[in-house]
Amino acid sequence: MVKKIGVAILGACGWMGKCHSLGYRNAPLLFPENETVADIKWIVDADGDRLKSIAYAYPEARCTTDWRDVLSDPDVDLVDICLPDNLHHQVAKAAIEAGKHVYCEKPFTATAQEALELAEMAEARDLITRVGHNFPKNPVHEITQDLLANGEIGDLVLFRASMHVDVLADPDTPFMWRCDGELAPTGVVGDVASHLFSFINMLIGPVRDLVADVSTTTAQRSVVDGFGYGVQVQKPIRNAVRDVTNSDMVNLMCNFENGGRGVIDVSRVASGRRLLQTYEIYGTKGAIAFNYDEVNRLKVYSSNDDPAHQGFRAIDVGPERRNFSAFLPVANFGLGYNEFKAIEVCEVIHSVATGKSAWPTFRDGHQIMQVVEACFRSSETRRWVDVC
Numbered sequence: 001m002v003k004k005i006g007v008a009i010l011g012a013c014g015w016m017g018k019c020h021s022l023g024y025r026n027a028p029l030l031f032p033e034n035e036t037v038a039d040i041k042w043i044v045d046a047d048g049d050r051l052k053s054i055a056y057a058y059p060e061a062r063c064t065t066d067w068r069d070v071l072s073d074p075d076v077d078l079v080d081i082c083l084p085d086n087l088h089h090q091v092a093k094a095a096i097e098a099g100k101h102v103y104c105e106k107p108f109t110a111t112a113q114e115a116l117e118l119a120e121m122a123e124a125r126d127l128i129t130r131v132g133h134n135f136p137k138n139p140v141h142e143i144t145q146d147l148l149a150n151g152e153i154g155d156l157v158l159f160r161a162s163m164h165v166d167v168l169a170d171p172d173t174p175f176m177w178r179c180d181g182e183l184a185p186t187g188v189v190g191d192v193a194s195h196l197f198s199f200i201n202m203l204i205g206p207v208r209d210l211v212a213d214v215s216t217t218t219a220q221r222s223v224v225d226g227f228g229y230g231v232q233v234q235k236p237i238r239n240a241v242r243d244v245t246n247s248d249m250v251n252l253m254c255n256f257e258n259g260g261r262g263v264i265d266v267s268r269v270a271s272g273r274r275l276l277q278t279y280e281i282y283g284t285k286g287a288i289a290f291n292y293d294e295v296n297r298l299k300v301y302s303s304n305d306d307p308a309h310q311g312f313r314a315i316d317v318g319p320e321r322r323n324f325s326a327f328l329p330v331a332n333f334g335l336g337y338n339e340f341k342a343i344e345v346c347e348v349i350h351s352v353a354t355g356k357s358a359w360p361t362f363r364d365g366h367q368i369m370q371v372v373e374a375c376f377r378s379s380e381t382r383r384w385v386d387v388c
């Protein structure tokens with residue numbers, strides 16, 4: 001029997017609102033065996049004009065500029081939060097109190113305490129929760145999980161990861177909400193580094209302690225009304241400036257609870273790096289390397305190979321994995337960002353339909369937020385800090 005999940009998308013006009021919608025729409029085509037359909041009941045956005053302009057794409061949905069309207073609707077099973085970061089905790093809390101399952105974009109919250117509160121509240125009510133850490137849903141990382149679980153690279157020695165974008169590299173790039181410490185309290189640490197922390201959470205395990213340097217490269221930016229991702233072509237108004245009140249770079253070293261060390265560098269100011277995302281996992285018997293530039297490919301090294309033939313070999317993820325065959329029957333034709341998000345979205349509605357949460361839940365999100373918070377504690381005190 002096909003199950004219908006009533007969904008309210010909050011922040012429907014933004015990047016994530018659209019991206020999540022693509023997943024909801026395609027779920028029955030991608031994973032027909034789940035027999036689950038997302039029934040989008042509400043689209044919500046503070047920008048009433050843009051909301052009106054996209055309403056025809058959701059003929060069955062109701063529209064509102066006030067997210068509170070959806071909470072009293074008994075037809076809404078799932079509240080999907082694609083709002084700026086500062087709203088996540090407040091809205092998720094209200095949704096949980098209204099008995100709704102909650103899917104929240106990253107960064108999950110502003111503090112670890114807020115994250116713990118939400119996890120405990122949802123668990124007490126048996127609600128499904130999910131944080132939008134989509135990058136690890138690239139099925140290529142299932143291969144990494146298998147290799148690690150099978151002990152193929154031995155004991156962890158070093159996890160080395162980088163994630164950089166260049167959206168704020170040019171000091172003349174105008175101010176956007178992501179530079180505002182009120183709207184985005186965790187800055188680049190929650191915005192970008194939390195993606196790498198989600199890989200750590202899935203692949204490596206808890207971080208024991210860390211030392212981090214969190215910094216801001218450009219102190220002030222010009223103001224252009226409505227400026228954001230996708231409108232970079234607008235010219236700044238040079239006489240109006242705003243202080244940048246959060247961070248755009250974080251570099252850290254860490255130790256993992258199960259042994260091994262980590263070195264991680266992240267920024268939004270790396271000129272020319274449209275998106276760099278890499279990890280390298282070095283073990284006592286081999287190594288695994290991922291680079292988003294070859295997004296469906298892993299490089300794997302084994303010291304068990306014949307020394308005459310040793311070297312990194314490439315493994316392309318393919319239709320042997322269900323999360324790949326959902327889209328394509330042949331390897332190397334290419335899954336990308338929207339596909340990883342669609343996998344996540346399909347898992348979320350399947351979780352609601354079956355009552356079984358999937359990684360990363362709000363509890364996992366709390367662990368990720370503990371690492372985010374530890375970066376700030378370390379940077380402020382200029383010392384190594386315990387994560388828990």
Ligand SMILES: NC(=O)c1ccc[n+]([C@@H]2O[C@H](COP(=O)([O-])OP(=O)(O)OC[C@H]3O[C@@H](n4cnc5c(N)ncnc54)[C@H](O)[C@@H]3O)[C@@H](O)[C@H]2O)c1
Binds near residue numbers: 010012014044045087
């Ligand atoms: N998982 C990822 O890879 C990923 C990628 C991008 C963004 N995000 C996260 O998703 C969230 C949204 O980011 P985005 O890029 O979609 O931003 P965006 O600016 O494109 O969209 C945000 C939308 O929220 C609306 N909005 C703002 N305040 C509102 C309010 N009070 N009530 C209703 N609507 C309101 C805005 O009008 C806008 O349409 C952020 O937390 C961001 O960190 C995650």
